[in-house]
Amino acid sequence: MSLSPLFQPGTFAALPGWxxxxxxxxxxxxxxxxxxxxxxxxxxxxxxxxxxxxxxxxEAARNVSPANRRQARAFFEEFFVPARVGAEPGLVxxxxxxxxxxSPVPTSRHRVPLLxxxxxxxxxxxxxxxxxxxxxxxxxxxxxxxxxxxxxxxSIERGALAGRGLEIAWLAxxxxxxxxxxxxxxxxxxxxxxLLRVTYVAKTGQRFTGPGRVLADLGEIPLxxxxxxxIRAWFKAHPDRxxxxxWRNRSYVFFREAPVDDPxxxxxxxxxxxxxxxxxxxxxxxxxxxxxxxxxDAPALTAFGGEKFQRLxxxxxxxxxxxxxxxxxxxxxxxxAAGEIAGVxxxxxxxxxxxxxxxxxxxxx
Numbered sequence: 024m025s026l027s028p029l030f031q032p033g034t035f036a037a038l039p040g041w042x043x044x045x046x047x048x049x050x051x052x053x054x055x056x057x058x059x060x061x062x063x064x065x066x067x068x069x070x071x072x073x074x075x076x077x078x079x080x081x082e083a084a085r086n087v088s089p090a091n092r093r094q095a096r097a098f099f100e101e102f103f104v105p106a107r108v109g110a111e112p113g114l115v116x117x118x119x120x121x122x123x124x125x126s127p128v129p130t131s132r133h134r135v136p137l138l139x140x141x142x143x144x145x146x147x148x149x150x151x152x153x154x155x156x157x158x159x160x161x162x163x164x165x166x167x168x169x170x171x172x173x174x175x176x177x178s179i180e181r182g183a184l185a186g187r188g189l190e191i192a193w194l195a196x197x198x199x200x201x202x203x204x205x206x207x208x209x210x211x212x213x214x215x216x217x218l219l220r221v222t223y224v225a226k227t228g229q230r231f232t233g234p235g236r237v238l239a240d241l242g243e244i245p246l247x248x249x250x251x252x253x254i255r256a257w258f259k260a261h262p263d264r265x266x267x268x269x270w271r272n273r274s275y276v277f278f279r280e281a282p283v284d285d286p287x288x289x290x291x292x293x294x295x296x297x298x299x300x301x302x303x304x305x306x307x308x309x310x311x312x313x314x315x316x317x318x319x320d321a322p323a324l325t326a327f328g329g330e331k332f333q334r335l336x337x338x339x340x341x342x343x344x345x346x347x348x349x350x351x352x353x354x355x356x357x358x359x360a361a362g363e364i365a366g367v368x369x370x371x372x373x374x375x376x377x378x379x380x381x382x383x384x385x386x387x388x
Contacts, residue, residue: 024067024069024071024073025071026070026071026072026378026382026383027069027070027071027348029070029108029109029348030070030071030106030107030108030376030378031106031107031110032104032105032106032378032383033104033105033106033107033375034105035099035100035105037105038105038318038320038333038375039320039322039333039373040320040331040333040334041096041318041333042096043333044092044096044318044333044334044335045092045095046092046095046096046098046099046335047089047091047092047094047095048299048301048302049095049099049299049302049316049334049335049336049337050084050089050095050098050099051299051302052296052299052302052303052337052339053084053314053316053337054084054085055296055297056081056294056296056313056314056337056339057077057080057081057082057084057085057314058085059294059295059296059314060074060077060081060314061081061085062295063295065294065312065313065314066308066312066313067312068307068308068309068310068311068312068315069309069310070310070311070348071382072311072312072315072376072378072379072382073312073382074312074314076378076379076381076382077312077314077379079102079379079381080102080103080379081314083098083101083102084098099316099335099377102379102380103316103377103378103379103380104377104378104380104382104383105318105375105376105377105378106375106376106377106378106383107373107374107375108317108348108349108374108375108376109348109349109374111349112349112371112372112373113347113348113349113350113351113371113372113373113374114349114350114351114369114370114371114372115304115319115321115324115332115350115351115352115353115368115369115370115372116344116351116352116353116365116368116369117326117352117353117354117355117364117365117366117367117368117369118205118206118207118305118342118352118353118354118355118365119206119354119355119356119357119358119361119362119364119365120206120208120209120210120220120289120290120298120356120357120358120361121199121202121203121206121209121210121357121358121362122209122210122211122212122357122358122359123194123196123199123203123209123210123211123212124194124195124211124212124213124214125137125192125193125194125211125212125213125214125219126192126193126194126213126214127192127193127213127214127215128193129190129193130193132195133193133194133195133214134193134195135193135194135195135196135197135199135200136189136190136191136192136193136194136200137190137191137192137193137194137200137203137209137221137278138179138184138189138190138191138277138278139189139190139191139224139277139278139279140189140224140225140277140279141184141187141189141277142187143164143165143166144162144163144164144165144173144225144227144277145162145163145164145165145170146161146162146225147160147161147162147163147170147228148161151170152170153169153170153171156170156172157172159228159230160172160228160229161228162225162226162227162228163228172228172229173227173228173229174227174275175227175229175273175274175275176227176229176269176270176272176273176274176275177266177270177273179227179275180266180270180275189277191221191278191279191280192211192213192219192221197265197266197269198255198258198259198265198269201234201269202251202255203221203276204274204275204276205233207222207223207276207290207292207342208220208221208222208223208289208290208292209221210283210357210358218283219280219283220280220281220282220283220290221278221279221280221281222278222279222281222290222291222292223276223277223278224277224278224279225276225277226274226275226276226277227273227274227275228274229273229274229275230273230274230343231272231274231343231344232271232272232273232274233272233344234254234268234269234271234272235249235250235253235254236249237268237271237272238254238257238268243257244257249369250366250367250369251362251365251366251367252363252366252367274343284297285297286357287300288300289303289354289356289357292305292339292340293305293308293313293339293340293341294313294314294338294339294340296339298339298340298354299337299339299354300354300355300356300357300361301327301334301353301354301355301356302334302335302336302337302354303336303337303339303340303353303354304317304319304336304337304338304339304340304351304352304353304354305338305339305340305341305342305345305351305352305354306338306340306341306345306350306351306352307341307345307346307347307348307350308341310347310348311338311348311376312338313338313339314337314338314339315337315338315376315377315378316335316336316337316338316376316377317335317336317337317338317351317374317375317376317377318333318334318335318336318374318375318377319332319333319334319335319336319351319353319372319373319374319375320332320333320372320373320375321333321370321371321372321373323370323371324368324370324372326355326363326364326367326368327353327355327364332353332370332372335377336351336353339354340352340354348374349372349373349374351372351374353365353368355368
């Protein structure tokens, strides 16, 4: 696999904000990927950043512990070459782990369930996809007559899966539940005193349709004003139209329970390591390889603190809305404060991938 010409190698000296950043937290995130790669190699993205090229820097990361930002920066400069991704700026958005109250049983107040994976939900690929089934679908429903499209959001919320005992917990608000589906994880403050985490395990497979786009197309919110906060405000003002809008998104997400081992870290995501607030980024996993460091230059983004966002991130997650080589979702953390950050992030950004030197012709060894 050859390296894509989308990558334009440069120098660390030319990276905006590189020397001002504190790469120590990014190193710790990268190091977790280095250990995870020993258990199961990450799939190589189609842009040519093959997982095997990380072997030398992964081994080094597993055996060193930088004491400060200077040592962490020196590590990345020793093993990588920064390469701009594409000629035009890309786009970053934000995501977070919501924290909401939940009940282990339905009550007069808690009526909205989060569901575990149903037994008749089957993974689909080219080896078992029925003729005529949409090639986009990665899941299907097993029936006596074969595999068919799975129930969509409206069908499930109208009771298609009722009575199967799939309910993990019950929430008080449909909109909270929907945004947990969007984020793919949540911390649940249970009414019995427990702190429970739920994380994505599967979905029905239909294409994602965001409520922000729907409301913009309907003329309800100007597209440039669409944020999580503006969407929530619209739903609060129009409670009788919530289902009308949310059911436009046919995709429905299922969850599994997980512990909260370290409150400072986020959930274990697609790269099988916990997300690090402000240092983990979700990318298009078909194009990129998990564990790849990305220096993100988004000078208009200030929600994370500071005058501008120029920071090293590690690719540790993905998402159905994250498509394209210069497209990323920045993990803001857990709870309401993180949600306030994530909800307003939609900024132009220049992406520089840090490529292992073995992939770059002429790189100093």
